[in-house]
Amino acid sequence: MYDAIIVGARVAGSATALLIARRSYRVLLVDRASFPSDTLSTHLIQLPGGAALKRWGLLDKVIATDPGKAAQVRFDMEELAVVGQYPFLDGVNAVYSPRRYVLDTILLAEAAEAGVEVRQEFTVQELLWENGRVVGIRGRTKTGESVIECARIVIGADGRYSLIARTVAAPTYHEHPSLTCGYYSYWSDVPTQGGEIYLRGKRFISLWPTNDHLTLIYTAWPAAEFSVFRADIERNFLETLDLVPALAARVRQGQRAERFRGSAEMANFYRKPFGPGWALVGDAGYQKDPITAMGISDAFRDAELLAAALDDGFAGRRPLAAALAHYEQRRNAASRPFYEFTLETAQMKPLTVGQRELLQALPRHPTAASQFFGVLTGVVQPATFFRLQNLFQILGVQGLTKMVLNTVFQPRQKGERSGILLPSGRKGATHHK
Ligand SMILES: Cc1cc2nc3c(=O)[nH]c(=O)nc-3n(C[C@H](O)[C@H](O)[C@H](O)COP(=O)(O)OP(=O)(O)OC[C@H]3O[C@@H](n4cnc5c(N)ncnc54)[C@H](O)[C@@H]3O)c2cc1C
Structure with a gap:
């Protein structure tokens, strides 16, 4: 027993x-x-996961395998790029990808x-x-x-x-229900400076360094387009990378080391x-x-x-x-x-005017950018980052007014979520506990 x-x-x-x-x-x-x-x-092990491994005495064992380290991250949405550092959580400030x-x-x-x-x-x-x-x-x-x-x-x-x-x-x-589908594989000789995340229309791309000096590349499409993606995975994957020409050129100089793997069951x-x-x-x-x-x-x-x-x-x-x-x-x-x-992020919605303002302002505010990456890694509560007082500090009066007006006056479809970079405040669930 x-x-x-x-x-x-x-x-x-x-x-x-x-x-x-x-x-x-x-x-x-x-x-x-x-x-x-x-x-x-x-x-990817987000910061709370790295901190858990550290508490259990295992983070050093993981790091000893040379799993790739991303202390810096680039978030690039519709060609507005923010590059910054993750905040510290219990002495951990990097995403590892063993x-x-x-x-x-x-x-x-x-x-x-x-x-x-x-x-x-x-x-x-x-x-x-x-x-x-x-x-x-x-x-x-x-x-x-x-x-x-x-x-x-x-x-x-x-x-x-x-x-x-x-x-x-x-x-x-x-x-x-499933919002995205995705495929990923590994490349040699594709150098990265930490993690990279790109959003272009309804296409998501991310790159992370991992073991054996390989680079993991993941692309996501809307779940509804899975049969199209699956019909020619390599072509569709590379065409997705082509949406970011400098990235596509970098990847084409490397070699794919493994097969593609993916799923629509999300x-x-x-x-x-x-x-x-x-x-x-x-x-x-x-x-x-x-x-x-x-x-x-x-x-x-x-x-x-x-x-x-x-x-x-x-x-x-x-x-x-x-x-x-x-x-x-x-x-x-x-x-x-x-x-x-x-759920909001997985809808890959286009930027609103206010969101554009925010992304344009973040590079001038390294601490706020780090907080933003804290949201992406699960350390900073979205509601804390997106509270008005914080946005005011980042955007100033003019920018915040633009954002608020845009949020208030932009009509949304019934049941539609607000998209990345905006506080949800709203529950999209079918049943609440
Ligand atoms: C495409 C994709 C990409 C992802 N990327 C990330 C990422 O980058 N970072 C991240 O944090 N998460 C990521 N996730 C999510 C992550 O993979 C899961 O959250 C995680 O694997 C869950 O771990 P688990 O131990 O709960 O289950 P699993 O990893 O699914 O393990 C379940 C285990 O149960 C065993 N099992 C099942 N049934 C039986 C049985 N009847 N008898 C005996 N054994 C059984 C299986 O063999 C398996 O080993 C991703 C998921 C997908 C699909």
């Missing part, structure tokens, strides 16, 4: 296992994959080191129930043996298509992350468009919140159900402003 069985051993599962085991609980961590292995994901086969393997090894029992190539097939409560799993080993294991709680860290979430019928809320939703004998963490419980690259950081945050809640419940400081309800509340409170920001 384990204290916890965790299904899925990537960023959410291994981190949760590690943190629970470090509190001296008995943990079984299983994954149908073997490690090291890759998964469909780019791999390949997932690097990051996930470091986390898994650390979990094993902390005493977690790890079983790779172990596929969970069903949950075991007793009196309406999940009490364990039935799974298959790589040799085909059927195995039963029991625990006080079974945690689904098994990704967006989570078997655990489906089996317990975890309710979803704040749902929004649905956005929260799931209720707990019930009798079960909990969810990572994408299994909260999934959003990757355009803001927050999934890994969010998984780390939720691993910490869930581990703390389980410790509270197991140690009897409060009933387990109350502790897990607190986990859900804290997850939602921390993530919701950035969820709304992600």
Whole structure:
């Protein structure tokens, strides 16, 4: 009998296992994959994720793999460019982009080191129930043996298509259909000065340095155009880069080192992350468009919140159900402003006059530019950056008046979101918690 069985051993599962085991609980961590292995994901770790790795004593191990470092970032929308530095968060001021086969393997090894029992190539097939409560799993080993294991709680860290979430019928809320689709690959000999983000019409491009001196390049289109993109991926990818001619020329001087990978399955939703004998963490419980690259950081945050809640419940400081309800509340409170920001960003709307003013002003205000990058990396709340007092300091009276008038008088379609660079204030959700 384990204290916890965790299904899925990537960023959410291994981190949760590690943190629970470090509190001296008995943990079984299983994954149908073997490690090291890759998964469909780019791999920017936003500042809160880097700070989490640092708290856990793992950031130096990640940095030692030479994962590419972006302390500087260029944000270039409709040819208005802001270049600046990320702010500091707990001593971390750079976005690192370790390949997932690097990051996930470091986390898994650390979990094993902390005493977690790890079983790779172990596929969970069903949950075991007793009196309406999940009490364990039935799974298959790589040799085909059927195995039963029991625990006080079974945690689904098994990704967006989570078997655990489906089996317990975890309710979803704040749902929004896919907004973007995207493809990415890796290039050698494409030098970058940190991270680069470009928006040209309904096209998004980003570049980040990663392991093996490669440059990760990601492009996103609206989800509705996926079949067009997929029909000729290489051509469409390169034509997207051509929207930024200097960038396209730089990329054409390098060599593509790997195949293209991509997806249009970018649905956005929260799931209720707990019930009798079960909990969810990572994408299994909260999934959003990757355009803001927050999934890994969010998984780390939720691993910490869930581990703390389980410790509270197991140690009897409060009933387990109350502790897990607190986990859900804290997850939602921390993530919701950035969820709304992600949904807005993923619509790739054109700049309004006021937004233009802001982007033109930011290069003259390095501290404000750094705060703006703080929003993009999940450190500064969008509502804090976009509050009137702050905008006044950046834009002055004239600019702010222009922005406000433009915002007030620009009609929007019903249900339309305000687009990047503007405070949402508004909830686009179908159901509110
Ligand atoms: C195109 C794309 C780009 C992205 N880019 C970024 C980025 O740059 N930065 C960022 O922070 N986030 C990014 N994300 C999001 C990020 O990939 C996810 O948020 C993150 O992978 C979630 O981690 P997880 O551990 O919850 O789930 P996953 O990484 O999906 O891992 C789930 C694990 O569960 C295992 N599993 C599933 N079912 C079973 C079963 N029945 N039995 C045993 N094992 C099982 C799987 O084998 C898998 O290893 C991107 C996503 C996409 C799609």
